[in-house]
Amino acid sequence: MANANGTKTAPETPAATPMALGALALGWLIPGAGHLLLRRWGRGLLLLAAICTMFFFGLQMQGKVYAFNTGDLLDILGFFGDIGAGLLYFLARGMNWGEGAVHRAVADYGTKYIIVAGLLNIISAIDAYHIGIGKKQ
């Protein structure tokens, strides 16, 4: 971007607002809630439905919910993926859901469902933040 003097300047980064940060935090805790906070009703409800469907399908398929661990690298990454689901993760851990059934192939799919639900929730929370700062409509 060039200014009045003709010299190039870096594009301005939109400032973080309390509303945007709130949308980010709420969007992480509850899937789609960041969009709902910013009055994007349709998008928020669709995100809520998609992410919750994925998470609960994963649990129904007897997928594993990872606890915090310092063991195998894939287990550590699994934990960080899972925790992206916010309150859904803490609910699952609190209720002792997601023990995992290693002898069933479909349970392995379930584990991946739960991890991807968390990762998709992180994407949606960041999207809510971008809407909050005006970077996206």
Place this chain on the structure above:
Amino acid sequence: MELSHFTAAFVFAVCASVVFGITQRDTPRDMVRYGAYCFALFIGGVIAASWFMWILKK
């Protein structure tokens, strides 16, 4: 819950495509188009990989 491989991939594709469509595009029209594009790639990829494995087995 017992899902077939294809059903599991189908549900995965639907949910992931909805999120990708909403988060990666700005206008509702583009969101629908991009979501459909992602869905087609997910399902197309599954079918292509399935045929590839079938050929490999032969």
